[in-house]
Amino acid sequence: MALISNPAQVAGKRVFLFSENKLLVCAGTQNELPGAEPFERCMRHHFIADWLYDTDYDYTAARLEKDVPVGESFYWLPLRSVFATEEIYAFEASRAHALLNWKERTRFCSCCGNALKDAEDETARICVQCTRRVYPSLSPAIIVLVKKEGKLLLAKHSRRNTDVYTCLAGYVEPGETLESCVAREIKEETGIEVTNIRYVTSQSWPFPDQLMAGFRADWKSGDICVQENEISDARWFSKGALPEIPKPGSLAYKLITEALEETDEGGCSKEQ
Template sequence: MFRLHNAPPANSDTELLVIFQGGQLISDMRSHAACLITGEQFVRDGWTERRRHFLGYWGNEPCYVLEIDAGDQLDPLQYQKGSLYHILGRVDEQLFALAGRASQLLDWERDHQFCGRCGQPMTIDLQERAMRCSPCAVINYPRISPCVIVLVTRGDELLLARNANFPQPLYSTLAGFIEAGETAEDTLRREVREEVGIEIDNLRYFNSQSWPFPSQLMLGFFADYAGGDIECDTHEIVDAQWFKHNELPMIPPSASISGQLIQHYVQSIS
């Protein structure tokens, strides 16, 4: 449904918009597409455009992300504001990815108004999706932070942990950012060892997911338990346990790659 493209059309009679106000996504409660708002709606409601980026095509219609003025009024009977978490699981995967891309592009432009090398203003190159500094030729592309996420298993048991930032009683798979010079496999072994004190082997790639909180690319893996006892890093992990596949705690939804890892494994051994 979504076709990525950097160059906007020369002209178009219609357009679809992903709209943010004050960093929050605006959703149309009367629309099944939720976060896609038509150009006609935008004009009708009299909102003030502050920033705009072309995203690509949703079907055959050009799609843009807009930031509107903080003072614009929203009809509370039609629109609601919230983080991207509010639409996670409520819209299909491609639409969620589109909204995530929209959010990341706005953040990227905001954070690269000036060159980090010489301090001069940056300009947008729409053909290449880059911010350029003319005086010193620095180029900044939208930032993506690669992360690994892993479901460690031991027969019919799954290792799940509760992060210090999770709402109780949610348990999930282990994850961490890839550091400079590391492979994804290096990071998996290091993160699991640091967070819960065990060793893993037989790493198998599962899938990936763009995760716009704020700009991660999650690389999902399965791994087998290879030894050691659980010793939680109490700064990040407040609890970690082995759970039987048929006695799981509250886990993330299937809209997240963590939920997909768990559900895929449970179905494979059930």
């Protein structure tokens, strides 16, 4: 089916209004989505930077201009919180945000340089000159929690101004399997080798277009030697001496907390 950008079809079953990585929801409710009226008002006042109607899932989504006044009836909810609370509309919100990001950076044909328009028969964009079709792209990435004798390997990224320690992660390179990407990223960033690599779960992470595949692995050999341009610090942590970890809603949080629950069952040592 298609993405329709036609003002005659302004609202589907759900309406998603975004400002950067935040979603507009109704005040005084449990993250209830707004109806068509705020979207239509923003259309009238030219507050919308881009929008779409997704015929596959019957929702309308729009990216608002910066600093649009929304009044006391609404508030901005971080999109991460939508994942953390597992809202019933989390999938559609993730898809909508990713498609808006894709449309924003996919305006011109990479072959001839002419403008792209929305396809009428599927989720794609078509060059008005050479008719080349462009489809939404995904950037596959892995994220992995490594364990050694009940302790967790967590790292602090050098490019982030934060004290949060998280799981190791990286993008899949051409020709790699997910498992080989796991082994390579761990070896490159910390110098250790792992074994027993196993898939856990996945998560759409539309910031802007990642598909995260979560893994667990066990330490095999080697001492930590960080890749300084990527990692500022990496250590083995026990449950009793954990650093600040990612917030709920992220796949890293899920991997870490599930491993800690297993630690409780296994009676791990409390020493770091």
